[in-house]
């Protein structure tokens with residue numbers, strides 16, 4: 001059902017101007033998206049959570065760490081490939 005989104009970054013953000021989306025609902029949607037094969041789904045605006053980061057879909061190493069409004073990219077070469085397994089990461 002979500003196969004058209006494989007390889008595309010998908011942000012599941014808490015959002016909501018008056019009533020933020022429940023974190024458990026976001027985590028359920030995150031797990032569902034991962035189980036459907038989405039490689040670059042991540043959670044936003046929820047504070048520190050493993051789901052806010054991006055991991056190499058091939059070897060599982062942390063490639064993008066998100067903390068609030070900052071992003072730390074690691075384990076990627078200058079072309080966006082994982083330095084451990086050479087998998088092309090589609091998020092820049």
Ligand SMILES: [Zn+2]
Pocket residue numbers: 056057058059060061082083084085086087
């Ligand atoms: Zn890798």
